Amino acid sequence: MNDNPCTQIRHDFPIFEVSVDDQPLCYLDSAATTQKPNQVIQAVKDFYQSQNANVHRGLHTLSEQATTAYEAVRRKLAQFLNVQSREIVWTSGATASLNLIAYGLSDSLKKDDVILLSPLEHHANIVPWQLAAKRTGARIELLPVDAQGILQLEQAKALIENLKPKVMSICHASNALGNINDVAALIASSKSSGTVTVIDGAQSLLHLRPDLQQLDCDFYVFSAHKALGPTGLGGLYGRYELLNALPVYQSGGEMIDTVSFSGTTFRPAPEKFEPGTPNIAGVIGFGAALDYLAAQDHDALFQHEQSLYQSLLQQLSGIDGIRIWGDTANNVGTVSFNYKNEHHYDLATLLNTHGIAVRSGHHCTQPLMAHLGIEGTIRASLAFYNNQQDISRFIAALKDTISLLEE
Numbered sequence: 227m228n229d230n231p232c233t234q235i236r237h238d239f240p241i242f243e244v245s246v247d248d249q250p251l252c253y254l255d256s257a258a259t260t261q262k263p264n265q266v267i268q269a270v271k272d273f274y275q276s277q278n279a280n281v282h283r284g285l286h287t288l289s290e291q292a293t294t295a296y297e298a299v300r301r302k303l304a305q306f307l308n309v310q311s312r313e314i315v316w317t318s319g320a321t322a323s324l325n326l327i328a329y330g331l332s333d334s335l336k337k338d339d340v341i342l343l344s345p346l347e348h349h350a351n352i353v354p355w356q357l358a359a360k361r362t363g364a365r366i367e368l369l370p371v372d373a374q375g376i377l378q379l380e381q382a383k384a385l386i387e388n389l390k391p392k393v394m395s396i397c398h399a400s401n402a403l404g405n406i407n408d409v410a411a412l413i414a415s416s417k418s419s420g421t422v423t424v425i426d427g428a429q430s431l432l433h434l435r436p437d438l439q440q441l442d443c444d445f446y447v448f449s450a451h452k453a454l455g456p457t458g459l460g461g462l463y464g465r466y467e468l469l470n471a472l473p474v475y476q477s478g479g480e481m482i483d484t485v486s487f488s489g490t491t492f493r494p495a496p497e498k499f500e501p502g503t504p505n506i507a508g509v510i511g512f513g514a515a516l517d518y519l520a521a522q523d524h525d526a527l528f529q530h531e532q533s534l535y536q537s538l539l540q541q542l543s544g545i546d547g548i549r550i551w552g553d554t555a556n557n558v559g560t561v562s563f564n565y566k567n568e569h570h571y572d573l574a575t576l577l578n579t580h581g582i583a584v585r586s587g588h589h590c591t592q593p594l595m596a597h598l599g600i601e602g603t604i605r606a607s608l609a610f611y612n613n614q615q616d617i618s619r620f621i622a623a624l625k626d627t628i629s630l631l632e633e
């Protein structure tokens with residue numbers, strides 16, 4: 227895919243018409259949140275303007291229409307992921323989904339059971355498991371990652387066979403480094419041990435569009451805002467028998483079957499995990515994001531991202547003193563780097579004066595930063611709406627920043 231279809235796509239994203247500090251926006255922070263196409267913005271606006279009603283509760287027309295539209299998105303996402311719609315639970319994001327799963331699986335964990343994570347995980351895929359371990363006496367073990375931040379697959383498979391973990395929860399792609407982990411191979415290795423496998427798909431839904439039946443994981447979590455959708459929405463897939471067996475996490479209206487002061491009964495999954503009024507507008511907006519993605523040629527978009535990534539890598543590597551982290555051969559298009567001993571915060575602040583939006587810091591992966599022996603990095607993360615001009619502007623701004631720092 228050359229830059230022409232990308233130019234077309236960029237017109238769908240009104241943020242690129244906005245000036246930030248009097249400069250055109252160069253947005254390289256899609257791992258934090260993606261920009262939204264007009265279609266998503268319009269769908270949210272239309273909902274509030276002409277369809278707004280609560281779901282599942284009313285017999286009146288608007289409520290029925292809202293319920294139909296809301297449930298249609300569940301089916302759409304299920305189709306997108308190649309699973310059943312009753313296996314999709316809406317939450318407020320990947321963080322909420324991981325908390326729900328870690329809390330729910332605590333019931334089946336006991337002292338000395340192994341919860342297997344990796345040093346690459348976002349805090350959202352560490353802390354809920356630490357709490358689960360504390361509640362149950364289970365212990366956390368880590369998959370091997372080398373000094374560059376790359377998961378060591380063969381050693382990891384051997385470790386899985388040796389430890390026979392009760393739960394393995396790992397990211398499909400690292401938010402800090404962009405590495406794509408071979409989660410299918412890890413899941414396959416854990417099958418003979420009956421391990422419950424949880425995949426943090428926050429960074430993979432948009433770039434990799436996984437087929438979850440093929441992946442064969444038990445749970446998969448995501449955030450809608452990292453895949454063109456609105457903030458405050460995410461969800462999880464759970465293999466139905468496992469999902470339905472999880473205990474209630476949060477309770478209230480909508481998720482119940484009957485309530486009396488002598489006891490309450492709950493509805494089956496997914497409803498039993500969706501108490502209260504959901505993020506209806508968010509779901510409708512995400513439905514528009516899924517339609518948008520379905521209408522694109524995924525392979526072409528992926529190739530476009532990858533060629534921008536290669537160009538970015540090549541130009542960065544040509545700058546003396548740049549240290550790039552992570553697996554550059556298998557990557558969703560996120561470059562994490564340092565420049566000599568300069569503080570990442572100073573670089574990002576100076577880049578911002580050029581209109582460049584990148585992230586600096588530990589990226590909610592403090593254990594990974596400790597493993598790499600650094601405090602943080604500068605992270606430039608791409609999406610298919612980026613173009614070659616973004617890369618050129620970023621490199622020029624970086625060179626300018628470096629010469630300022632070297633003065």
Ligand SMILES: Cc1ncc(COP(=O)(O)O)c(C=O)c1O
Nearest residue numbers: 319320321348350401428429449
């Ligand atoms: C890999 C990964 N997991 C989990 C999360 C948490 O997502 P959210 O903040 O949308 O709940 C993020 C967010 O950056 C992430 O990148």
